[in-house]
Each structure stands twice: as C-alpha cells, then as structure tokens.
Amino acid sequence: SQQGEEDPQALSIQEGENATMNCSYKTSINNLQWYRQNSGRGLVHLILIRSNEREKHSGRLRVTLDTSKKSSSLLITASRAADTASYFCATTRVRGGSNYKLTFGKGTLLTVNP
C-alpha cells in the first residue's frame, strides 16, 4: 500500500515564486525523504529528515516534519524553470518489514513558468 501521499498532485507557479508541496503518511517512520524526477529520467535524492528532526534546510529547499500529524512539507524558495519536475516523498518504516525499504508516494508535478 502507498505510505506517502503528496498534495497537490500538480502545481503551476511563476519563476521566482515559492512552491510548497505536502506529504502525508500513515505509519510511524524512521525517516522521510524527498526526491525529484525530471521527465522520463531517474529520481534524484534531495533531502532526508529523521523522525526526531522537525526542520531541515538544503540550499533553496526547506523540509518540515510533523510526526504528530504524520505529515511533511517541502518548500522550494525562489523557484526557477529548472525546478520543473515531479517531486516524491518516501518513507522508511519503524517496524513491520525491512528497514531497507522506501515507500514512495505518487508525486507532485511542479511546473515553473518562465
């Protein structure tokens, strides 16, 4: 079953604006990760946040994690046309299955218009 569910499914913004994507999940997690996928290509790891962390930054990316609400958000500031891609959250579970596995959501398609 799908663990992560991204929201919205699609987002269209202008260059320079901020983009916020959300992810909800159902079971307790070890960590949550965000990935980017350019059209027709493999996924690229963006950022990982552990279950005991609340916020993490990497360049123009900011990720928050609220374990009480079982949700995370990815903020991309000052977006660029090159940020156009699909964004996926993925979780590893605490128990009930291997620690190795990531479970991916269905993704948010972000379009940044020049």
Added chain:
Amino acid sequence: DVKVTQSSRYLVKRTGEKVFLECVQDMDHENMFWYRQDPGLGLRLIYFSYDVKMKEKGDIPEGYSVSREKKERFSLILESASTNQTSMYLCASSPIRGLYRSSYEQYFGPGTRLTVT
C-alpha cells in the same frame, strides 16, 4: 559521484519472451532495488537485495525474478513477458549505516522504458 547504470534506456520485446534488465552501481552499496513506475500508481517496489545472493520480495514480485551474483550488479528477469509489464523500470542502490542497518538515500539509474507487444 555515485553512478547507477542500466543496460538499456528503451527496450521492445514480444509477449512470452524472457527479458533481462541489468543494473550496475559503482559505490559498493549493500542494497539494490528494482521498481516499476506507472502513471497514477507511482513507484512500486518489485524486489530488493541486501547482499550478494540475498533477495527479498517487494510489493509486486509476481511475474519477476532477480539475481545478484556480484555486489555491484542486480538483474531483473521477466520470465515470460506480458503486455501488463509494459512500464518504466528503475534500479536504485543505497548504503546502509548504523546499528540497525537502516537504509538511507537511494541512488537511481536513468530507467529502462520497456514495451511488451
């Protein structure tokens, strides 16, 4: 930089053929994974391997098998290809760290778009 390569970007096969998809990683990662990606369904895990000759079923293993004879190479095999196996196939690898051997970031190959006719 970690590099994960897949043997083909595009592949067209006929129903009933045996299909081999190869994946190679150059970072000595313990874990390797095969996913398929379909519109509206996201990424689904087919199989993964946590060591040479070790494998574990993912969420959708039916119709697939895998082989890991060397640490750097993980093969996905479609024993008898069917049209419902037309999909994008993504390979990934990841290191494991810590006492509980937890999985961290995964590194993906470029994908193989397989069409079964």
